[in-house]
Amino acid sequence: MEFYDTEEEQVEALKRWWKENGTSTIVGLVMGMVIIVGWNYWQNHKKDQAAQASAAYDQLLKALDDDKKDTVEKLSERMQTQFKGTEYAAFSGLLQAKLKSQQGDFAAAKQILKTIADEPNKQLSNIAKIRLVRLMLATGEYEQGLQVINEVDAKAAASFSANYDELVGDLYVALDRLDEARTSYQNALRNGQRSPLLQLKIDDLTAQEKLDTQK
Numbered sequence: 001m002e003f004y005d006t007e008e009e010q011v012e013a014l015k016r017w018w019k020e021n022g023t024s025t026i027v028g029l030v031m032g033m034v035i036i037v038g039w040n041y042w043q044n045h046k047k048d049q050a051a052q053a054s055a056a057y058d059q060l061l062k063a064l065d066d067d068k069k070d071t072v073e074k075l076s077e078r079m080q081t082q083f084k085g086t087e088y089a090a091f092s093g094l095l096q097a098k099l100k101s102q103q104g105d106f107a108a109a110k111q112i113l114k115t116i117a118d119e120p121n122k123q124l125s126n127i128a129k130i131r132l133v134r135l136m137l138a139t140g141e142y143e144q145g146l147q148v149i150n151e152v153d154a155k156a157a158a159s160f161s162a163n164y165d166e167l168v169g170d171l172y173v174a175l176d177r178l179d180e181a182r183t184s185y186q187n188a189l190r191n192g193q194r195s196p197l198l199q200l201k202i203d204d205l206t207a208q209e210k211l212d213t214q215k
Contacts, residue, residue: 053079053088060092072099090116090124097131106139126152126160133167142174162193169201178205 056079063071076096083089093116100109113135116128129148136145149164149171157164169184185202 050086050088053083053086056083057088057092060095064095069099072096085119087121087124090119090121090128094124094128094131097128101135106135110135122156123159126157130160130163130167133171137167137170137174140174142171145171162188162191165191166193166198166201173201173205181205 056075060072060075060079063075073096076092076099079089079092080096093112097109097112097116100106100112110132113128113132117125117132119125119128129152133145133148136142136148146168149168152164154161165184165188169181169188172178172181172184182202182205185198185205188198189202
């Protein structure tokens with residue numbers, strides 16, 4: 001009877017536990033299954049989206065090679081909406097902005113670049129900002145270009161610092177602030193910008209100063 005009583009107590013204890021915890025256990029199991037299924041679905045969805053975006057971007061590049069500007073524009077706009085937030089959308093936006101610039105639609109190009117500049121991808125964001133400032137330089141928005149660069153996160157843009165320094169120098173030259181331009185160009189040299197064009201810009205500043213001295 002002692003064994004029977006012990007087994008009976010175990011059964012009763014199990015019944016009490018199930019009564020107290022059965023519902024929460026079932027809910028926990030169901031929630032766990034939902035999370036696993038949902039996670040797998042999301043991962044598969046992301047893979048499908050990436051594959052579709054890659055295919056669309058390949059079409060865009062082909063249209064660009066074939067000089068089909070209308071097709072490039074349509075595909076770029078499609079990618080901005082259908083694959084918003086992906087790197088492919090940003091890459092297509094950069095191409096679209098370049099095309100807009102070539103067509104003389106600088107306002108549209110700047111708006112596209114501003115949108116990409118706000119993306120979380122720091123590399124693409126900085127590329128977009130550099131191109132935006134170059135457009136501002138081309139359209140005479142010198143102070144606005146300096147403002148864009150002043151607002152750049154130096155830590156996030158560390159690998160682009162030489163590019164920004166050279167751009168600042170270009171903007172200062174356009175503003176006839178030659179001493180500041182030289183300092184910026186020298187900063188670009190120190191930060192690794194070794195292009196012959198940069199050295200030519202510095203030489204031009206030196207030549208200009210010599211002419212001013214002789215006057």
